[in-house]
Amino acid sequence: ARLKGKRVELTPKEFKILAYMAGHPGEVFTRExxxxxxxxxxxxxxxxxxxxxxxxxxxxxEEDPSKPKYLQTVWGVGYKFGEKE
Incomplete structure (x- = not known):
């Protein structure tokens, strides 16, 4: 995978999660x-x-994993992909 022109090494499962979420920006996914x-x-x-x-x-x-811009936590629900404004 590439992010801002840089190669990012992901495991197959990491890639599958990221690609799935990035394909549905803003949609909240439960852990299940x-x-x-x-x-x-x-x-x-x-x-x-x-x-x-x-x-x-x-x-x-993420530039700062403790303040994610891409993989965001939706407390009590799950996660979503999206850039902060």
């Missing part, structure tokens, strides 16, 4: 929706696992 999209309907495990992937992606694409 993201897990189902990436791992399939049969996924059994902790919902919090998606937070680890989101954090790792943020560390790779």
């Amino acid at each position: 929706q993201l897990l189902t999209y990436v791992w399939g309907e049969d996924y059994v495990g902790e919902l919090t696992g998606i937070a680890v992937f989101i954090r790792k992606i943020r560390e790779k694409i």
Whole structure:
């Protein structure tokens, strides 16, 4: 993947999450929706696992991962992709 002309190394699952969310800017996804999209309907495990992937992606694409511009948290719901104005 590329961000502002720079190559960003992502794992296949990180890429799948990022591409899915970037393809639906502003749409809020629950953890369950993201897990189902990436791992399939049969996924059994902790919902919090998606937070680890989101954090790792943020560390790779965000200027300040603690104040994300692209992968934003929607508290109590999930995550969305979008640039802050």
